[in-house]
Amino acid sequence: MNDIGNFLNEHEHKNLLRFITCGSxxxxxxxxxxxxxxxxxxxxxxxxxxxxxASAKNGTTGAGExxxxxxxxxxxxxxxxGITIDVAYRYFSTPQRKFIIADTPGHEQYTRNMATGASTxxxxxxxxxxxxxxxxxTRRHAxxxxxxxxxxxxxxxxxxDIGGYQEETFRAIRQAFSDFAQKLDIPDIRFxxxxxxxxxxxxxxxxxxxxxxxxxxxxxxxxxxxxxxxxNLRDFRFPVQVVIRPDLNxxxxxxxVVSGTVKPGDQVRVLPxxxxxxxxxxxxxxxxxQEAFAPQAVTLELADEVDVSSGDMIVHDNDLPHVKDRxxxxxxxxxxxxxxxxxxYLVRHAGRFVKARVEALLYAVDVNTMEQKGAEELPLxxxxxxxxxxxxxxxFDAYAENRATGSLVFVDPVSNxxxxxxxxxxxxxxxxxxxxxxxxxxxxxxxxxxxREFHWETGLVSARxxxxxxxxxxxxVIVTGTSAQAVQAFGKELELRLFLLNLNSYFLGFSxxxxxxxxxxxxxxxxxxxxxxxxxxxxxxxxxxGLIFITALPDLDxxxxxxxxxxxxxxxxxxxxxxxxxxxGVDAAITLDETEEIGPRVDAVLGFLADQRVIPEYCI
Amino acid sequence: xxxxxxxxxxxxESIHIFRDAVSQxxxxxxxxxxxxxxxxxxxxxxxxxxxxxLPFKLLHIDSTWKFREMIAFRDRFCAEQKLDLxxxxxxxxxxxxxxxxxxxxxxxxxxxxxxxxxxxxxRGKYDVAFGGARRDExxxxxxxxxxxxxxxxxxxxxxxxxxxxxxxxxxxVNHEESVRVFPLSNWTETDVWQYIRxxxxxxxxxxxxxxxxxxxxxxxxxxxxxxxxxxxxxERPVEKRxxxxxxxxxxxxxxxESDATTIEEIVAETLxxxxxxxxxxxxxxxxxxxxxxxxxxxxx
Numbered sequence: 001m002n003d004i005g006n007f008l009n010e011h012e013h014k015n016l017l018r019f020i021t022c023g024s025x026x027x028x029x030x031x032x033x034x035x036x037x038x039x040x041x042x043x044x045x046x047x048x049x050x051x052x053x054a055s056a057k058n059g060t061t062g063a064g065e066x067x068x069x070x071x072x073x074x075x076x077x078x079x080x081x082g083i084t085i086d087v088a089y090r091y092f093s094t095p096q097r098k099f100i101i102a103d104t105p106g107h108e109q110y111t112r113n114m115a116t117g118a119s120t121x122x123x124x125x126x127x128x129x130x131x132x133x134x135x136x137x138t139r140r141h142a143x144x145x146x147x148x149x150x151x152x153x154x155x156x157x158x159x160x161d162i163g164g165y166q167e168e169t170f171r172a173i174r175q176a177f178s179d180f181a182q183k184l185d186i187p188d189i190r191f192x193x194x195x196x197x198x199x200x201x202x203x204x205x206x207x208x209x210x211x212x213x214x215x216x217x218x219x220x221x222x223x224x225x226x227x228x229x230x231x232n233l234r235d236f237r238f239p240v241q242v243v244i245r246p247d248l249n250x251x252x253x254x255x256x257v258v259s260g261t262v263k264p265g266d267q268v269r270v271l272p273x274x275x276x277x278x279x280x281x282x283x284x285x286x287x288x289x290q291e292a293f294a295p296q297a298v299t300l301e302l303a304d305e306v307d308v309s310s311g312d313m314i315v316h317d318n319d320l321p322h323v324k325d326r327x328x329x330x331x332x333x334x335x336x337x338x339x340x341x342x343x344x345y346l347v348r349h350a351g352r353f354v355k356a357r358v359e360a361l362l363y364a365v366d367v368n369t370m371e372q373k374g375a376e377e378l379p380l381x382x383x384x385x386x387x388x389x390x391x392x393x394x395x396f397d398a399y400a401e402n403r404a405t406g407s408l409v410f411v412d413p414v415s416n417x418x419x420x421x422x423x424x425x426x427x428x429x430x431x432x433x434x435x436x437x438x439x440x441x442x443x444x445x446x447x448x449x450x451x452r453e454f455h456w457e458t459g460l461v462s463a464r465x466x467x468x469x470x471x472x473x474x475x476x477v478i479v480t481g482t483s484a485q486a487v488q489a490f491g492k493e494l495e496l497r498l499f500l501l502n503l504n505s506y507f508l509g510f511s512x513x514x515x516x517x518x519x520x521x522x523x524x525x526x527x528x529x530x531x532x533x534x535x536x537x538x539x540x541x542x543x544x545x546g547l548i549f550i551t552a553l554p555d556l557d558x559x560x561x562x563x564x565x566x567x568x569x570x571x572x573x574x575x576x577x578x579x580x581x582x583x584x585g586v587d588a589a590i591t592l593d594e595t596e597e598i599g600p601r602v603d604a605v606l607g608f609l610a611d612q613r614v615i616p617e618y619c620i
Numbered sequence: 621x622x623x624x625x626x627x628x629x630x631x632x633e634s635i636h637i638f639r640d641a642v643s644q645x646x647x648x649x650x651x652x653x654x655x656x657x658x659x660x661x662x663x664x665x666x667x668x669x670x671x672x673x674l675p676f677k678l679l680h681i682d683s684t685w686k687f688r689e690m691i692a693f694r695d696r697f698c699a700e701q702k703l704d705l706x707x708x709x710x711x712x713x714x715x716x717x718x719x720x721x722x723x724x725x726x727x728x729x730x731x732x733x734x735x736x737x738x739x740x741x742x743r744g745k746y747d748v749a750f751g752g753a754r755r756d757e758x759x760x761x762x763x764x765x766x767x768x769x770x771x772x773x774x775x776x777x778x779x780x781x782x783x784x785x786x787x788x789x790x791x792x793v794n795h796e797e798s799v800r801v802f803p804l805s806n807w808t809e810t811d812v813w814q815y816i817r818x819x820x821x822x823x824x825x826x827x828x829x830x831x832x833x834x835x836x837x838x839x840x841x842x843x844x845x846x847x848x849x850x851x852x853x854x855e856r857p858v859e860k861r862x863x864x865x866x867x868x869x870x871x872x873x874x875x876x877e878s879d880a881t882t883i884e885e886i887v888a889e890t891l892x893x894x895x896x897x898x899x900x901x902x903x904x905x906x907x908x909x910x911x912x913x914x915x916x917x918x919x920x
Contacts, residue, residue, distance in 0.1 A: 004884040008814045016626035086778070088762040089755045091808045098626040100806060103762075112783055119785040228623050241639035246672040254668070256636045261622070285670035293622045297635035299670070310643045334783045348788050351640065407786045416792040418782040 014093060017227060020102045020117040020150075022141035023127030028158045032127065032196035033090060033103055036219065039203045040092045087117045096223040111144060111367060111381040115332045115421060118148035119407070122227040125154045125218070130169050130193075131162060134176040136368050142177075143370055146184040147330065147383070147423070149403055152225050153181075153189040156218055160210070161195035167212040183370065185400075188225070192218050231294050232402045236260030236268075237321065237395075238314040239351040239405075244299055252283055252299035253308050255351070258404035259397075260316070261293040262300070267317040270308050271395045276317055277304040294404075311352030313395045321405055325393040326359070328425050331378065331386050335412065335419030338377040339386070342450065345419065349394050349408035356410070357454050359387040388422070391455060399423035445566050453570065466546035472503050472615040474546040476539040476568055477605075480556040480586065481578030486594060490578060490601070491552035497602050498548055501619045505548040508538070513551075532560055536567025543571040548614070557585045574612070576605055630811060631664065634803040636787060637766060638668035638750070641801045642675050644791035645748035651737075652678040652705070654690045654697075655867045656823045657752035657804060660812055662701065663821050664803060665750070676750070677704040679740055683732040684709055685720060685869040687845050693824045700822075708740035720871045721850045729872075738774050747793055750801050756808045766805045772796035810887065817883045826864045827886065829878040833857040840874030 023029035090101040102117030104110070118124065124145040128138055145153060157173050160166075170193045181189055192201055193210050194217075200206040203219045216224065237259045244252040262268075266279045282289040283299040292298045300314060308314070315321060333339045339358060347356040364375035364384040378384045399406030410420035467473055479491045491507050498505035514531055517538060521530035535551065542549040553560070556575070565573050577588030578601075584591065590608045592601045610617045624632065642648055650665060652658050665674055680694060698705040710718075713731040720728040741749060755761050765781050767789040782790055791799045804812070816823060834841040835855050842849075844857045849871060851857070862875035863886070880886045 004888045008810070008817060008884070008887060011810055012627040012814050012818065013625045015623055016629050086763045086781075089806070090762060091756045091806070093808075093810075116783050116785050120787070233622060241636070241643045242669070242675075244669060244672040250671060252671075254639055256632065256639075283671070285667045295629065295632050295636075296624065297632040297639070297668070346792075348790060351643065353792070403786065407788065409783075409785060409788050409790065411790055411792060416790070416794060416797075418784070418790045421783070421785045 010095065011093065011098070014096070014098045015228075016098050016100065017123060017222060017225070018100045018102065018121045019123040019125060019154075019222065020104060020114070020121040020145070021125045021127070022104060022114055022145070023158075024129070024135070024137050027127040027129050028196040029103070029127050032125075032156070032158065032194075032202065032218075033101060035196055035199055035202055036099075036101075037090060037092050039199070040094055040219075087113050094219065094223060099222065111140075111332065111383070112334045114141065114144050115148060115334075118145055118150055119421070121148075121150055122230050123152040123154060123222070123225060124150050125156055125222075128155060128157050128173055128177070130157050130159045130173065133173050134180060138177070139180055139370075140367050142181060142184055142186070143367060146186050147332075149399060149423070151187055151230055152227060153186050154218065154221055154225075155189065155191045156196075157191065157193045158196050160193045161198050161200060165193070165200075165209050167210075170213070190215075190221055190225075192216070192221060194218055232259035232397075232404070233293060234260055235319050235321070235397060235402060236262050236266070236316045237350075237397070237402065237405050238262065238300065240308055240310055240312045240314060241351055242310055243308065250301070251305075252301050253312075253314065254297075254299040255314075256297045257292050257294045258350070259294045259402050260319075261291055262316075263291045264288075268302070268314050269317045269320065270306055271313045271315065271321075271323060272393065273307060273312070275304075275306045277302040277306045279303070313350060315395070321395045321397050323393045323395050325390045326387065327394070327396070328362070328385060328387055329408070329422035330365075330399075330425055331382075331384055331410075331420050331422045333378040333380060333382045333384075333420050335410075335417065336380055337412075337419070338379045338382070339384075339410075339420060340377045341386075344413065344454070346411040346413050347388070347390065347394075347408045347422075348411055349396065350405055353411070354394065355391040355413075355454070357389045357450075359389045359451075361386050385425070386422070389451070389454065394424075396424050398426045400426075442562070442566075445563060449566055449569050463544070463546070470504055470546050471619075472546075472548065473613070474543040474571065475548050475574060475609075475614045476543050476564075476571065477548065477550045477574045477576060478556065478561075478564065479550065479552045479576045479578065480584060480588070481554060481594065482583055483579070483594070484552075484554040486578055487552040487554050490576075490598065491550045493598055493602050494576075494605060495550050497606065498615070501606075501615070503548060503615055503619065504546060505550060506542065507550045507552075510535075510551065510553055513538075528560075529563075532563055533567065536564045539564065539568045539573070540571065543568065548609075555585070558587075561586045574609075574614075627811060627814060630807055631667070631815075633787070633806065634664045635668040637789070637801060637803040638665050640787075640789055641748050641750065641767070641791055641799075642669075644789075647744070647746050648676040648748040648750065649706075649741075649744060649746040650674070650676055650678045650750040651752075652680045652694075653752060653867075654680065654686070654694045654824060655752070656816060656821075656827060657754065657812060659697070659821050659823050660807075660815055661750065661752040661804060662703065663815075663819060666701070674703065677706055679706045679708065679744070679749075681733060681736045681740060682707050682709045683728075683736065683869050684714055685728075685732070685848075685871060687824075687826055687843070687867065687870045687873075689826050690824055690867055693822075697822060706740070706744075708736060708743075710736035710739060719848070720869060725872055728869075732869075741774055741798065747798050748791055748801055749798060750803060752804050753802045754804050754807050754809075754812075764802065764805065766802055767791055768800040768802065769793070770798050770800060774798065776800075809890065813883055813887050813890075824867060826867055828881045829861050829863040830881075831859045832862050832875065834860050834862055834875055841877065842873075843870050843875055845870040 021029050088103045090103055092099050102121055104114045104117040126141050155177055157170050163169055174191045193213050194201045200209050201217045203217060205217045238255050238257055240253045240255045242254045244254050262279060264279050268279055269276050279300055280303045281301040282292045283301060341358055341361045344357045346353045361375060362385040363372040364378055364382055365372055367383055397405045406424045408422050409418050412419045479487045481487045495505045495507035513535055518531040518534040521527050539549055575588045577584040577591040579594040581591045609615045710732055718728055718731045753761060755764060765784050769782055770776055833844045835857050841862050860877060863878045864875050880889050
């Protein structure tokens with residue numbers, strides 16, 4: 001039994017290669033994987049016998065031959081359609097290494113699946129049918145692999161048997177692929193001529209069939225390629241997942257070292273609090289460690305009592321990540337509903353959820369030609385570059401530097417589905433302060449309000465709490481008309497009457513604003529705009545505070561009303577017009593005759609407010 | 621160069637998954653099946669929250685037809701490891717006398733396992749349930765997510781699973797929806813055995829060969845575990861040296877003849893026999909896609 005003990009110990013200490021296989025439906029990908037699994041003796045007997053039954057039903061190879069592809073397709077619907085439509089994970093090992101294959105379909109619509117498989121892979125096997133050479137799909141697969149940060153490509157030129165193992169065919173394809181691949185950021189690319197069906201150069205070399213190829217077999221390459229350099233072991237990043245407090249004497253921060261290394265005594269900083277401390281112990285259930293490195297899961301105890309919560313990040317004090325709430329990323333869209341600029345999502349990044357908004361879609365990328373072009377939206381499987389804004393800063397590194405802290409997913413806040421994946425890039429537009437794509441002042445203002453509301457920080461008292469206690473809704477009321485004197489008098493009277501009804505009202509005269517809050521703006525036409533902006537912001541705040549906020553603005557125009565309405569969002573605005581409706585330049589919610597006594601006219605406004613359920617009816 | 625062995629990488633990944641799910645969950649639970657994979661699952665959970673206690677309870681669905689040794693092991697294991705265990709059975713099914721002999725394996729499994737599980741999950745209002753399933757166990761599991769979304773009827777819809785990129789998992793759910801989390805997704809059979817071996821993890825003795833009373837049915841050895849076993853006319857239990865590759869309900873779980881009494885011997889046998897482990901479970905032979913069907917219905 002000692003042999004088996006050794007076998008198990010060797011198995012335990014193997015290193016691991018996660019790779020992805022990409023190819024079109026007919027490239028023989030499933031056959032290749034089936035053969036790798038079969039030849040590495042991990043396909044058990046009963047799977048084979050049930051396979052021979054199934055082959056008779058819908059196998060596509062000749063009678064008597066095993067259809068390796070049938071080994072793989074898991075789900076019923078797919079088996080009937082004959083194409084795989086989701087990522088499947090397969091496991092096999094050789095004496096040298098353990099392998100996890102992410103088997104992804106090459107079908108047109110399934111960029112999503114390939115990106116999923118590639119996200120955890122170190123290497124991609126790209127299958128090319130020797131008869132057709134480098135085709136659109138080949139380029140797409142290589143592009144997605146490079147986008148997801150795969151640094152090792154193994155190009156398997158398959159079906160070499162059909163053309164009689166022509167060296168010329170292999171050379172031409174290698175040349176064509178190499179020419180194209182210069183545009184990609186993949187440092188390590190190897191080529192091997194194979195026949196998955198016949199097993200040529202798959203596991204064993206076949207010098208008799210390909211005497212002109214002196215290189216290793218596909219499996220030999222898979223066993224040999226060194227991926228240990230791919231992991232970032234430089235920048236220590238430790239997103240805290242759980243705080244562990246078994247008793248008063250121990251407070252540990254459990255998480256995974258997603259990159260870098262850490263030792264007891266290291267000076268660290270906690271984000272977002274920016275508190276510094278040093279590592280006291282690295283705790284695991286198998287004893288304390290003298291060093292931890294990615295991707296170990298450990299628990300850190302710090303030397304000082306520092307407040308740390310789940311979702312925080314511990315980093316080396318002398319090697320900080322970016323801390324930003326506005327950044328650029330390349331997005332792969334996975335949702336049925338397209339991504340549009342202005343849409344809101346949750347992003348999950350480094351172990352926490354943060355509210356986010358796609359500020360701009362800078363461009364979309366054609367996955368087949370790698371060309372960039374302007375786009376209104378990104379559909380399912382679309383790839384593009386966006387500016388993302390978050391309510392709290394993220395702690396990140398560029399994806400090219402650090403896969404773990406440079407990646408995030410988008411989650412739909414209603415359905416909770418995962419609708420997109422993004423790789424944070426070094427910023428081009430954001431840092432350069434390039435203008436947002438805006439056409440006019442109105443769009444600019446809307447954009448401003450959207451951003452303001454997105455970042456609006458609410459207290460613990462809700463609008464509803466205030467409404468119940470105040471017995472009325474917070475509301476902004478603008479009184480306008482042709483006579484400056486009349487509108488002011490009316491505004492003040494309205495304030496008084498509401499106050500006497502025990503409701504919270506406040507009147508602000510325009511001159512108070514221009515001499516106070518807006519006293520720093522002077523000049524021409526834009527002075528008025530700036531004053532209106534201050535007024536709108538103030539209305540937004542006071543309405544939110546639950547007040548009935550009244551102001552008087554004679555000779556109001558539609559443009560100004562629109563601005564005030566936008567600025568007051570999400571609250572609504574009521575315009576009261578005094579005098580001849582035809583002479584007032586705006587659509588007022590209620591218009592009153594100027595000649596009448598002031599008392600009954602205020603009564604009419606109170607009645608209107610009660611109708612609108614701003615104030616309770618029993619008050620009046 | 622610093623690299624982790626593959627088994628240490630799997631261990632770290634499983635711990636990461638446990639912690640991530642707990643950080644997202646309101647009310648997590650661990651589905652404990654007593655089998656060897658469950659033993660490994662519990663050990664990994666203990667490592668994830670060391671030196672704290674597990675931040676969730678264990679839930680065992682007792683179909684009432686488990687091997688007696690399984691139940692004895694369960695109670696001993698949970699007591700020794702100081703684990704909070706909830707046991708749930710379908711009491712209506714028990715009262716109706718639902719059993720594998722009169723009702724057939726499919727109906728029995730649905731009533732005493734699937735329905736019982738759904739009852740317990742509904743009662744506990746769990747939003748995250750850990751399970752010990754592995755992707756290499758069975759074809760339909762190769763595409764299973766680590767975080768597998770279930771609708772409010774606890775059902776699994778292969779078309780409605782969330783894309784899973786990197787190690788970023790999404791456990792957000794709406795009211796009554798939940799997520800099954802599989803920390804052992806990337807472990808293989810050999811990994812599990814080696815981990816049990818080096819970590820000295822206790823497992824049910826039924827995994828090891830011993831003389832046991834069995835009868836032969838449809839080419840499988842079925843153990844006569846208690847007096848409730850229905851013997852066919854002319855059927856007489858014989859003593860055979862057998863062991864079990866997987867554990868479930870005794871009338872539905874086939875034993876294999878074996879002399880293996882150590883983990884090394886079991887692995888040696890596995891390498892020679894090359895019969896994949898689920899083939900001794902009768903329920904998997906109800907049709908080509910039977911496991912996929914059961915999963916859709918909510919079975920684990």
